[in-house]
Amino acid sequence: MDGFWEPFRFEFFRHGLxxxxxxxxxxxxxxxxxVLRRMSYIGHGLSHAVFGGAAVAAVVGVDFFLGAGAWGIxxxxxxxxxxxxxxxxxxxxxxxxxxxxxxxxxxxxxLYGQARQSTEALLFGSILGVDETDIxxxxxxxxxxxxxxxxxxxxxxxxxxxxxxxxxSGLRVDRLDALLMVVLAVAILATTQVLGVVLVAATLxxxxxxxxxxxxxxxxxxxxxxxxxxxxxFVGMVASYHLDISSGAAVVLVGAALFTVVFAATGARGRRRxxxxxxEPAA
Amino acid sequence: MxxxxxxxxxxxxxxxxxxRDDVVVDASVTIDADDFVGIVGPSGSGKTTLLRxxxxxxxxxxxxxxxxxxxxxxxxxxxxTVDWSFPVTVAEAVLMARPRGGRWAPWASRAERGExxxxxxxxxxxALGSRHIRDLSGGQxxxxxxxxxxxxxxxxxxxxxxxxxxDVRTRHELLHLLDELHRDGLAILLTTHDLNGMAAHLxxxxxxxxxxxxxxxxxxxxxxxxxxQTYGAPMDVLVHGGMPVVVDRAHGSLGPGHAHDVAAxxxxxxxxxxxxxxxxxxxxxxxxxxxxxxxxxxxx
Numbered sequence: 001m002d003g004f005w006e007p008f009r010f011e012f013f014r015h016g017l018x019x020x021x022x023x024x025x026x027x028x029x030x031x032x033x034x035v036l037r038r039m040s041y042i043g044h045g046l047s048h049a050v051f052g053g054a055a056v057a058a059v060v061g062v063d064f065f066l067g068a069g070a071w072g073i074x075x076x077x078x079x080x081x082x083x084x085x086x087x088x089x090x091x092x093x094x095x096x097x098x099x100x101x102x103x104x105x106x107x108x109x110x111l112y113g114q115a116r117q118s119t120e121a122l123l124f125g126s127i128l129g130v131d132e133t134d135i136x137x138x139x140x141x142x143x144x145x146x147x148x149x150x151x152x153x154x155x156x157x158x159x160x161x162x163x164x165x166x167x168x169s170g171l172r173v174d175r176l177d178a179l180l181m182v183v184l185a186v187a188i189l190a191t192t193q194v195l196g197v198v199l200v201a202a203t204l205x206x207x208x209x210x211x212x213x214x215x216x217x218x219x220x221x222x223x224x225x226x227x228x229x230x231x232x233x234f235v236g237m238v239a240s241y242h243l244d245i246s247s248g249a250a251v252v253l254v255g256a257a258l259f260t261v262v263f264a265a266t267g268a269r270g271r272r273r274x275x276x277x278x279x280e281p282a283a
Numbered sequence: 284m285x286x287x288x289x290x291x292x293x294x295x296x297x298x299x300x301x302x303r304d305d306v307v308v309d310a311s312v313t314i315d316a317d318d319f320v321g322i323v324g325p326s327g328s329g330k331t332t333l334l335r336x337x338x339x340x341x342x343x344x345x346x347x348x349x350x351x352x353x354x355x356x357x358x359x360x361x362x363x364t365v366d367w368s369f370p371v372t373v374a375e376a377v378l379m380a381r382p383r384g385g386r387w388a389p390w391a392s393r394a395e396r397g398e399x400x401x402x403x404x405x406x407x408x409x410a411l412g413s414r415h416i417r418d419l420s421g422g423q424x425x426x427x428x429x430x431x432x433x434x435x436x437x438x439x440x441x442x443x444x445x446x447x448x449x450d451v452r453t454r455h456e457l458l459h460l461l462d463e464l465h466r467d468g469l470a471i472l473l474t475t476h477d478l479n480g481m482a483a484h485l486x487x488x489x490x491x492x493x494x495x496x497x498x499x500x501x502x503x504x505x506x507x508x509x510x511x512q513t514y515g516a517p518m519d520v521l522v523h524g525g526m527p528v529v530v531d532r533a534h535g536s537l538g539p540g541h542a543h544d545v546a547a548x549x550x551x552x553x554x555x556x557x558x559x560x561x562x563x564x565x566x567x568x569x570x571x572x573x574x575x576x577x578x579x580x581x582x583x
Binding site: 036149150151153154155157158161162164165167168169170212215216217218219220221272273274275 | 338339340356358360364365366367368369370371372375376378379380381382383387389390415431435441
């Protein structure tokens with residue numbers, strides 16, 4: 001048992017654990033909208049876009065959060081605009097914007113001789129680099145996101161469930177979409193340090209999917225997904241230390257294991273709740 | 284039943300397009316405060332597009348849309364467009380349309396819950412508030428979205444294919460409900476494929492095939508000539524109990540929309556019934572057809 005508590009003696013681990021838990025909660029909260037709006041691919045793509053922004057920030061010499069943040073938000077708004085206008089298919093738009101950004105990041109890191117270790121840390125997550133600034137950023141972004149969701153609860157729900165009727169009812173659905181894209185980009189940016197750009201998309205999707213299998217109510221899904229995300233972050237972080245694997249991988253593997261258990265336990269009911277878009281009248 | 288004809292929405296020579304293709308051409312439509320209008324036409328004729336222009340979610344390429352100031356519209360979309368696996372109960376689905384009215388708290392107030400309960404009771408859904416929206420019959424699902432629209436206390440109710448995928452009994456119940464709402468002072472505009480089961484029972488129809496082919500009461504509009512122009516197929520029209528019954532000439536079956544027999548159309552005691560022609564549905568004494576022809580308009 002002493003072995004279990006061993007990492008808690010280290011400050012870097014306590015910092016990492018706090019950030020992973022809060023980051024997991026943040027991803028779980030935002031992930032509810034990602035899953036219900038069927039934006040999983042956007043989350044995946046945006047995390048890769050942030051990698052390009054991080055590379056540019058490193059080369060230019062500006063703060064990571066400023067450089068990658070501006071890059072990520074610009075990518076998010078661009079993807080949202082292209083997808084909404086149907087200029088090209090949204091999957092194609094995401095593919096072009098985000099993979100180009102990711103490739104640019106790889107090229108810049110290669111050209112300017114960034115340490116391979118720091119590149120891997122950004123790709124797969126690491127607790128070693130977590131400091132007070134990271135903690136403040138993750139906690140601040142989480143608090144801001146909770147406020148956005150709480151204050152905009154009904155319009156966000158309406159525009160997620162039925163955007164056309166929401167627009168007819170007077171809601172500015174385009175602005176709500178843009179707001180959610182910005183929230184998503186900022187959430188990804190804030191959690192990249194621990195989870196890594198490659199795996200952050202999974203932490204957006206898994207807690208929300210597990211929560212959806214457990215409830216038929218939106219409000220309950222929101223807090224369940226948040227709690228599940230936090231739990232995955234906490235357990236994954238501890239497992240990461242003891243198993244000597246990257247923090248991002250551990251968090252995602254814990255989430256995947258939980259998904260498997262809930263999927264098996266809820267059976268047909270859970271699968272029905274995850275059902276595709278179709279009419280299924282009871283009688 | 285006569286109310287002053289106050290225009291709520293007017294489309295003036297509106298042309299709508301997706302990309303380069305015009306989907307609706309030169310359509311003029313006026314919806315008054317006492318209207319109960321159906322738009323019929325084949326798939327791809329522009330019915331939903333016309334509704335979108337009227338609702339303001341699609342900007343017309345040409346022409347203009349004029350709405351009365353402060354117009355409140357309740358919109359009920361096609362059932363096929365609803366995500367039935369979305370995690371909302373009946374009460375949540377209805378409540379989401381209610382404006383916050385300056386409240387900051389994300390949860391519903393007691394007054395809001397009371398409003399939802401009232402509108403659900405009115406539509407016979409009072410006991411179903413905690414059910415998931417998927418766990419309802421087709422007719423109940425349709426009424427949930429009517430309840431959501433009514434919560435906004437609209438002046439105009441717009442419905443896209445409300446009878447799509449519902450059985451004959453549900454369709455009759457829906458007709459009665461809409462009739463009741465119209466009597467209570469609500470203007471109604473709907474699209475339908477169902478000529479005999481739905482359109483023939485409405486006070487006023489517009490036939491659309493990219494252009495408005497004809498508009499007016501069903502007896503005046505549902506003629507072989509107009510139907511040929513609208514659907515591009517030969518159809519006969521029988522008159523039974525004072526109501527038109529469309530028969531698809533090529534297949535000898537009853538016209539687009541469906542299959543129900545003439546006796547069913549004329550069933551007494553229902554809207555459009557034999558002994559109660561058009562069963563008290565409003566607008567029976569409306570003026571005869573406004574116009575017919577490629578650029579005809581509804582109350583143009």
